[in-house]
Amino acid sequence: MSPAARDSTAVLPGAAECPNRSLPGTGLRRLFSLVKYENLVAGLSGGVVSTLVLHPLDLVKIRFAVSDGLDLRPKYNGIFHCMRTVWRQEGLRGLYQGVTPNVWGAGASWGLYFFFYNAIKAYKQEGQQAELSATQHLVSAAQAGALTLFLTNPIWVTKTRLVLQYDAGIDPSKRQYRGMLDALVKIYRHEGVPGLYRGFVPGLLGTSHGALQFMAYEELKREFNKYRSLPSETKLNPLEYITMAAVSKIFAASATYPYQVIRARLQDQHNKYSGVMDVMRRTWRNEGVRGFYKGMVPNVIRVTPACCITFLVYENVSRFLLHK
Numbered sequence: 001m002s003p004a005a006r007d008s009t010a011v012l013p014g015a016a017e018c019p020n021r022s023l024p025g026t027g028l029r030r031l032f033s034l035v036k037y038e039n040l041v042a043g044l045s046g047g048v049v050s051t052l053v054l055h056p057l058d059l060v061k062i063r064f065a066v067s068d069g070l071d072l073r074p075k076y077n078g079i080f081h082c083m084r085t086v087w088r089q090e091g092l093r094g095l096y097q098g099v100t101p102n103v104w105g106a107g108a109s110w111g112l113y114f115f116f117y118n119a120i121k122a123y124k125q126e127g128q129q130a131e132l133s134a135t136q137h138l139v140s141a142a143q144a145g146a147l148t149l150f151l152t153n154p155i156w157v158t159k160t161r162l163v164l165q166y167d168a169g170i171d172p173s174k175r176q177y178r179g180m181l182d183a184l185v186k187i188y189r190h191e192g193v194p195g196l197y198r199g200f201v202p203g204l205l206g207t208s209h210g211a212l213q214f215m216a217y218e219e220l221k222r223e224f225n226k227y228r229s230l231p232s233e234t235k236l237n238p239l240e241y242i243t244m245a246a247v248s249k250i251f252a253a254s255a256t257y258p259y260q261v262i263r264a265r266l267q268d269q270h271n272k273y274s275g276v277m278d279v280m281r282r283t284w285r286n287e288g289v290r291g292f293y294k295g296m297v298p299n300v301i302r303v304t305p306a307c308c309i310t311f312l313v314y315e316n317v318s319r320f321l322l323h324k
Contacts (some may be wrong), residue, residue: 064082
C-alpha cells in the first residue's frame with residue numbers, strides 16, 4: 001500500500017473539503033462508512049456472468065498476445081482458426097482452460113471495483129453541491145483500480161499460466177499446473193511473492209483503462225440525461241445501459257491495449273523478461289508496432305459484450321438490492 005493510503009490525512013483528493021477529515025483516521029473511517037455491500041455483490045454478479053459466457057475469447061486473446069515466434073507455441077491464422085484448433089484437439093475443456101481463476105478474478109475485480117469506486121465517489125461528493133467532474137470520475141476510477149489490482153494480481157497470474165498450457169488436454173504430462181490453487185502454490189514456492197505479482201506494474205498503468213472507461217460511461221449517462229432534460233441519476237433502460245457500456249469500453253480498450261500485451265508476456269511461463277522495458281524493447285525490435293496490438297481484435301470482441309453484460313447485471317442487481 002502506498003504511503004498516501006497509509007496516511008489518513010491524504011487518503012484521497014478533496015479531503016480538505018471537510019474540516020473533520022484532517023483528524024487522524026477520520027478520512028479512512030468516513031470512507032469505509034460510505035461502502036455498500038450491494039455494490040460489491042452487484043459487480044461480482046456481473047463479472048461472473050460475463051466471464052462464464054465469454055472465457056474462450058479471453059483464451060484466444062492471451063494466446064495471440066504472447067505469440068512472439070517461439071517454436072513451442074501453436075500457430076493460428078485467426079480467431080476462429082484458434083478456437084477451432086483448440087476445440088478439435090482438446091474439446092470444450094480446452095476452450096475453458098483457466099476459467100476458474102478467470103471467474104474468481106473477474107468476479108472479485110468487478111465487485112471490488114464497483115465497491116471502491118462508489119465509496120470513493122460518495123466520499124468526494126460529500127460537502128460538494130455540484131456533480132463530480134469528468135476528472136474526478138477519472139481519478140476515482142483510477143484509485144479504485146489500483147486498490148483492486150493489488151488484491152487480485154495473483155489470480156490474474158494463475159489465469160495466464162493456465163491458459164498458456166498448450167496441448168495439456170492432449171498430453172497430461174504437459175500440464176504444469178493442475179488448477180488454480182496448484183498454480184498459486186507452485187508459483188509462490190518457486191518464484192515467491194514477486195512471481196505472484198508479475199505484470200503488476202503494467203497492470204497498474206492499465207488502471208488508466210478502467211479510469212477512462214468509467215469516466216466515459218459516467219459522462220455518457222450524464223450527457224444523455226441532460227439531453228432528455230432529466231436528473232443525471234435517472235435510471236436508463238437496458239438497451240441504453242448496453243450502448244453506454246459498449247461505447248465506453250471500445251474507447252478505453254482502443255486507447256490502452258498495449259499494456260495488456262506487456263502484462264501477458266511478463267506473466268508467461270514460456271519466456272523470460274527482466275522487466276517492462278525489456279518486454280517493450282524486444283517486442284518493438286522483433287515485431288514492431290503490430291506486436292503491441294496482437295490479440296486486440298478478439299479482445300474487443302470479448303470485452304465489449306462482457307462489459308455490456310457486466311454493467312447491465314450490475315445496474316439491475318444494485319437497483320434491486322439498494323431499493324428492495
